[in-house]
Amino acid sequence: MQRSLPGEQAPVTVNVDRWRTGLPQDVWPDTFPSSGDVWRRDVFAVADAYRAGDASARQLLTAVLVWGYGPIGYGPWRAAKSLGGDPDGKRLAHALEEVSAAAPDEDALRTAYRRFRDPARLPWLGPGLFTKVLYFVGYRRGVGGVQPLILDRVVASRLPGEAGVGRLSGWLSEEWLAYLRWAADQAQVRGVEPDAIEMAVVHDR
Numbered sequence: 001m002q003r004s005l006p007g008e009q010a011p012v013t014v015n016v017d018r019w020r021t022g023l024p025q026d027v028w029p030d031t032f033p034s035s036g037d038v039w040r041r042d043v044f045a046v047a048d049a050y051r052a053g054d055a056s057a058r059q060l061l062t063a064v065l066v067w068g069y070g071p072i073g074y075g076p077w078r079a080a081k082s083l084g085g086d087p088d089g090k091r092l093a094h095a096l097e098e099v100s101a102a103a104p105d106e107d108a109l110r111t112a113y114r115r116f117r118d119p120a121r122l123p124w125l126g127p128g129l130f131t132k133v134l135y136f137v138g139y140r141r142g143v144g145g146v147q148p149l150i151l152d153r154v155v156a157s158r159l160p161g162e163a164g165v166g167r168l169s170g171w172l173s174e175e176w177l178a179y180l181r182w183a184a185d186q187a188q189v190r191g192v193e194p195d196a197i198e199m200a201v202v203h204d205r
Contacts, residue, residue: 003039003041003042004039004040004041005039005040005041005193005195005196005199006192006193006196007192007193007195007196007199007200007203008039008040008199009199009203011037011038011039012037012038012039012066012067012070012071013036013037013038013070013071014036014038014066014069014070014071014075015036015071016034016035016036018076019066019075019076019079021076022076022077022079022080023062023076023079023080023083024058024080024083026056026058026059027056027058027059027061027062027083028059028062029046029049029055029059029060029062029063030049030055030059031045031046031049032046032063032066038066038067038070040067040136042063042067043063043064043067043136044136044139046059046060046063046136047060047063047136047137050096050100050137051100051137056089057086057089057090057092057093057096058083058086058089058092060092060096060133060136060137061079061082061083061086061089061092061133062079062083063136064129064132064133064136065078065079065082065129066079067132068129068132078123078124079124081124082122082123082124082125082129084123085122085123085125086120086122091119091120091122092120092122092133094115094120095112095115095116095120095130096112096133096134097112098111098112098115099112099134099137099138099148100137100138102140103140103143104138104140104148105146106146106177108138109138109146109148109176109177109180110173110174110177112134112138112148113127113130113131113134113173113176113177114173116130116133116134117173126169126170127151127152127169127170127171127176128151128152128153128169129152131148131149131150131151131152131176132150132152135148135149135150135195139195141193142193144184144187144188144194145184146177146180146181146184146194147180147183147184147193147194147195148180149179149180149183149194149195149197149198150198151165151171151175151176151179153168153169154202155198155201155202156168156169156171158201158202158204159179159182159201162182163178163179163182164178164179164181164182165178165179183197183198
C-alpha cells in the first residue's frame with residue numbers, strides 16, 4: 001500500500017530514540033514506525049486504534065505531536081509538558097468525544113474545538129496543534145463535505161481572504177469552520193479530498 005496520501009510530498013523524519021527518551025514510557029504508540037519516517041497514514045492508524053479502544057488518548061496525542069513537531073529540537077520537551085497536563089488522558093478523551101463518532105457534523109466539530117480551548121486546554125497545545133489532533137481523529141476519507149483540517153500559522157498565512165481566517169493565531173471556532181467550509185467547496189470543485197486542499201495551501205500550490 002502506498003504510504004503517502006494524495007498531496008503529501010514526504011514523511012516527517014524524527015529521531016525516534018530522542019523522542020522516546022524524552023516522553024513517559026506509557027505514551028509511545030505500539031504501531032508507530034521505528035524508522036523515524038512518519039507519514040500521515042501512520043498517525044491515522046493510531047487514531048483508528050484510539051477510536052477502536054486499542055490505543056490511549058495519550059498515545060494518540062503523542063503520535064500527533066511527533067508528526068506535528070517533527071525534527072524541531074524543543075518538540076519532545078513541549079510534548080512532555082502537554083502530556084503532563086493530562087496524566088490520565090481524561091481531558092483529551094472528553095475533548096475528542098464528539099469527533100470520535102461515525103461522522104462528526106459541524107456542531108460536533110465546533111464543540112470539540114471549543115473543548116480544546118477550555119476546559120481541556122493543555123500546556124503548549126494551542127489551535128495549531130489541537131486542530132492536528134482533531135484532523136486525525138475526526139477526518140472521514142471518502143465522505144466529502146466539511147471535514148476537520150489543520151489550521152496552523154503556515155496554513156493561515158497562505159489562505160486566501162475568502163477562506164474566512166482573519167488572523168495568524170488564536171483562531172475562533174467560527175474561523176476554523178469557515179475555513180473547513182471553504183476547503184470543502186474547493187475539494188468538490190477539484191474532485192479531491194478536503195485535506196488535499198490543506199496540503200496544497202501548505203505547499204503554496
